[in-house]
Amino acid sequence: MDKKVTVSPVQLEGDTNITQRRHDWAKANLGAQSIEAINADARLFLHQSVSTPCLSAVVKAEGVWIEDIEGRRYLDFHGNNVHHIGYGHPRLKKAISRQMDDLPFAPRRFACHPATELASKLVEISPGNLSKMLFTTGGSDAVEVALKLARAATGRHKTISFWDAFHGAGFGAASIGGEQLFRSHAIGPLLSGSEHVAPFACYRCPYGYPENDGKPDIDLCKLTCANMVRYVLEKEGDVAAVIAEPARAVPYIPPPGFWQEIRRACNEHGALLIFDEIPTGLGKTGAMFACDHDQVEPDILVMGKALGGGILPLAAVLAQPELDIAGDYAFGHYTHEKNPVSARAGLTTIEIIEDEDLVQNAATTGKWTIDRLNEMKQRQKVIGDIRGRGFLIGIELVKSREDKEPATELAEDVLYRCLDNGLSFKTTMGNTLTLTPPLITDREQMQSALQTIEDAIAASSRAMGLQ
Numbered sequence: 274m275d276k277k278v279t280v281s282p283v284q285l286e287g288d289t290n291i292t293q294r295r296h297d298w299a300k301a302n303l304g305a306q307s308i309e310a311i312n313a314d315a316r317l318f319l320h321q322s323v324s325t326p327c328l329s330a331v332v333k334a335e336g337v338w339i340e341d342i343e344g345r346r347y348l349d350f351h352g353n354n355v356h357h358i359g360y361g362h363p364r365l366k367k368a369i370s371r372q373m374d375d376l377p378f379a380p381r382r383f384a385c386h387p388a389t390e391l392a393s394k395l396v397e398i399s400p401g402n403l404s405k406m407l408f409t410t411g412g413s414d415a416v417e418v419a420l421k422l423a424r425a426a427t428g429r430h431k432t433i434s435f436w437d438a439f440h441g442a443g444f445g446a447a448s449i450g451g452e453q454l455f456r457s458h459a460i461g462p463l464l465s466g467s468e469h470v471a472p473f474a475c476y477r478c479p480y481g482y483p484e485n486d487g488k489p490d491i492d493l494c495k496l497t498c499a500n501m502v503r504y505v506l507e508k509e510g511d512v513a514a515v516i517a518e519p520a521r522a523v524p525y526i527p528p529p530g531f532w533q534e535i536r537r538a539c540n541e542h543g544a545l546l547i548f549d550e551i552p553t554g555l556g557k558t559g560a561m562f563a564c565d566h567d568q569v570e571p572d573i574l575v576m577g578k579a580l581g582g583g584i585l586p587l588a589a590v591l592a593q594p595e596l597d598i599a600g601d602y603a604f605g606h607y608t609h610e611k612n613p614v615s616a617r618a619g620l621t622t623i624e625i626i627e628d629e630d631l632v633q634n635a636a637t638t639g640k641w642t643i644d645r646l647n648e649m650k651q652r653q654k655v656i657g658d659i660r661g662r663g664f665l666i667g668i669e670l671v672k673s674r675e676d677k678e679p680a681t682e683l684a685e686d687v688l689y690r691c692l693d694n695g696l697s698f699k700t701t702m703g704n705t706l707t708l709t710p711p712l713i714t715d716r717e718q719m720q721s722a723l724q725t726i727e728d729a730i731a732a733s734s735r736a737m738g739l740q
């Protein structure tokens with residue numbers, strides 16, 4: 274069969290697996306066992322950017338650590354945002370095991386206690402009055418349910434979402450997503466009516482407004498990014514929903530007042546507001562939900578990733594009670610939607626987050642970290658911007674602060690140097706080191722990670738003549 278994909282997408286969502294630097298790192302670092310493991314993976318799995326062929330092979334994950342097949346340990350500041358409570362939390366493993374003994378599965382037509390207990394807990398901790406829900410096994414599926422619900426509730430089908438966003442791999446989620454890797458060229462027509470606008474991104478304002486140390490000058494920009502959402506809502510006139518991450522995982526934090534303005538615009542134009550909190554939910558940003566910082570309540574909130582405690586796949590769509598309007602249809606109906614073992618994992622994960630005060634740790638240790646990074650920015654002139662909240666942190670590297678040319682090769686080199694020194698994270702948008710540590714990370718671990726990063730930035734920028 275002819276190979277049909279002819280146009281290569283921009284490789285900026287994460288650190289990609291096709292660069293020379295990756296090749297060089299693999300050659301220098303992988304021993305026979307790793308090579309055998311990743312070759313087996315590459316033989317069997319469809320190749321895709323940012324996964325197969327893989328970086329290396331892991332055999333153990335515990336607390337903040339992952340360990341590769343050759344016994345090298347990495348502080349995992351990536352973890353796909355599933356590892357809020359650390360890997361393999363003993364209390365979670367016990368709860369899962371007990372649940373497997375009591376009730377390992379529940380066919381959908383039966384109610385079961387773990388599912389209703391988790392649902393009640395989510396009502397308790399989620400913002401405002403989000404009190405009806407469905408569970409799915411992955412975030413992308415939860416996004417699909419949210420889109421269906423918005424269509425059914427409004428009688429409209431259009432959406433507004435952000436360029437550069439990721440919302441999952443399904444057709445609906447890929448349609449509202451804004452990254453080439455996941456939506457363009459190869460897979461053909463996506464959902465019609467998926468309108469996109471430029472996102473808030475104060476350091477690189479798409480509307481060209483200047484920033485001051487990464488902060489917007491609201492008097493000058495007058496929240497043009499929010500006004501554009503209002504503009505499209507008005508012009509289209511029949512938009513079902515605005516869907517976005519309240520804090521972008523790239524990361525970017527919204528300018529003050531952004532979400533209040535969008536909430537008002539949605540209300541005025543009859544559109545729902547859907548927050549995708551799949552990576553940020555359950556405390557990543559130092560509040561239980563990222564939208565808590567903005568005090569804006571969505572009509573629908575989607576969460577996942579850490580909900581399964583880093584062991585089981587689980588996601589949820591939470592909605593306002595008045596959206597319970599489609600009882601004659603079935604918008605979810607996933608085989609494992611009320612799986613008691615997954616539900617027990619979700620409930621126990623939230624209990625661990627509460628009992629160990631992990632949201633507070635993300636808030637305080639996160640703030641401490643961002644303060645330290647701002648000091649590092651004074652010393653390392655390739656750091657253009659430090660941004661984030663809690664344990665969602667970005668370090669954007671530039672060739673010069675004046676023209677902000679992205680230092681993509683430098684960022685990649687820093688990543689591999691950090692891996693050499695036992696720290697794993699991912700790069701986003703090509704030149705942003707993105708740190709998403711587990712919420713259990715303490716100051717000592719953070720301090721050691723920061724030292725590793727600064728050493729790598731200094732060595733890389735020296736080697737590339739950027740100091």
Ligand SMILES: Cc1ncc(COP(=O)(O)O)c(C=O)c1O
Binds near residue numbers: 518
């Ligand atoms: C913001 C956001 N939405 C949705 C998803 C999709 O979740 P899943 O991979 O569980 O389908 C992701 C995953 O990375 C995400 O970061």
